[in-house]
Amino acid sequence: MVDLFAEMERDGFEEVVVYHDRNSGLKAIVAIHTTLNGSATGGTRMWEYASFSEAVSDVMSLARAMTLKCIGAGIDFGGGKAVIAGDPEKDKSKELLKSYAEFIQSLDGKFITGEDVGITNEDVRFMRNYCDHLTGVNYDPSPFTAYGVFHGMRACLKHVYGDESVEGVHVAIQGVGKVGMELARLLIDNGAKVTVSDLSSKRLEACRSFGAECVEPEEIYSVECDIFSPCALGGVIDQRTARILRCKIVAGSANNQLKDDTAGRILAERGILYAPDFIINAGGLITVANEYIYGEIDEERLKREIEGIGERLIDVFRLAERMSEERGAVVSEHQAALEWAMERMRSKSERRYAISEKYY
Numbered sequence: 001m002v003d004l005f006a007e008m009e010r011d012g013f014e015e016v017v018v019y020h021d022r023n024s025g026l027k028a029i030v031a032i033h034t035t036l037n038g039s040a041t042g043g044t045r046m047w048e049y050a051s052f053s054e055a056v057s058d059v060m061s062l063a064r065a066m067t068l069k070c071i072g073a074g075i076d077f078g079g080g081k082a083v084i085a086g087d088p089e090k091d092k093s094k095e096l097l098k099s100y101a102e103f104i105q106s107l108d109g110k111f112i113t114g115e116d117v118g119i120t121n122e123d124v125r126f127m128r129n130y131c132d133h134l135t136g137v138n139y140d141p142s143p144f145t146a147y148g149v150f151h152g153m154r155a156c157l158k159h160v161y162g163d164e165s166v167e168g169v170h171v172a173i174q175g176v177g178k179v180g181m182e183l184a185r186l187l188i189d190n191g192a193k194v195t196v197s198d199l200s201s202k203r204l205e206a207c208r209s210f211g212a213e214c215v216e217p218e219e220i221y222s223v224e225c226d227i228f229s230p231c232a233l234g235g236v237i238d239q240r241t242a243r244i245l246r247c248k249i250v251a252g253s254a255n256n257q258l259k260d261d262t263a264g265r266i267l268a269e270r271g272i273l274y275a276p277d278f279i280i281n282a283g284g285l286i287t288v289a290n291e292y293i294y295g296e297i298d299e300e301r302l303k304r305e306i307e308g309i310g311e312r313l314i315d316v317f318r319l320a321e322r323m324s325e326e327r328g329a330v331v332s333e334h335q336a337a338l339e340w341a342m343e344r345m346r347s348k349s350e351r352r353y354a355i356s357e358k359y360y
């Protein structure tokens, strides 16, 4: 069993709320990392967790990552996240979503949420009938997340090859759900070669129809390519996979892609450029923050804002190089990004932010 107080203390969590509704069967956890910059925001994930501890660990690490993402994107929200325990294919019902929406409403705006893995834009629109604190209602964030990852990839290509064009570049995408599928389309439309993997044969079929090649889930790690793009779940780059990847760049949408610091260091030592997840995948957050603040979105302005992800990545890549030179040892892009974000947090507030440097 996870030592919740110790975890909260270590990383400066404000609140973790556990909720159960007997009628609908809803079991949900909301983790509010910080409301320092405004309401905490982060999507809601529905997933069949093996245990309560696994769900708590997941929601807390995702909430911490949201704080970093907000800070990185310069957005005045705090970090939060929610999980609903259950299989979205089997356990999701209107009754469950209504109950969840009412629970979020009871938090009175301290936590604002929207879609994530297992929760769709349609679900969010339905929940809007019962809750005011939802984002991504009129604007589906996923295509904008994909747009941000696409621009982040261009920055990575520029850094590694000196040319940001994706034409002729080979990208291996793990997971072609809401973000991965849109990303695959964008890449193919712009002349890239794309190989994908997914657990769903329907999604693979859809990708085949617009020109992507498909491989088995485990094979995706050993595809010889320019960019490996994790767009499924987190923690997929561990010490084993970091050693077998055959790419020059890792750039994808998944949250918390690195299992631990060592995996990030192995990538850096192997000369594989890593685009820190909380910077490259902020396109959806930028979109929903715009929607929440302004109501209507000016798409051209929004796209320009999202394209800024590329510049932020380049800053971090250069910082990692500088830090490596100064310290006489390889500093991973992940480590540099954490230090970059912490510095931005410190310059924003006197209050102590606690994000353990060990791993967020």
Ligand code: NAD
Residues within 6 Å of the ligand: 115, 116, 117, 118, 141, 142, 143, 145, 174, 175, 176, 177, 178, 179, 180, 197, 198, 199, 200, 203, 217, 231, 232, 233, 234, 253, 254, 255, 281, 282, 284, 285
């Ligand atoms: P999604 O649920 O629509 O898609 C995830 C896909 O990954 C599914 O098709 C699933 O079958 C597949 N998958 C799961 N395990 C896999 C495995 N082992 N191998 C291959 N495929 C696997 O989710 P999404 O909204 O596309 O999000 C993808 C990732 O990006 C998640 O980690 C999410 O947290 C992150 N993210 C999403 C957004 C957004 O706007 N949707 C924003 C930021 C970050």
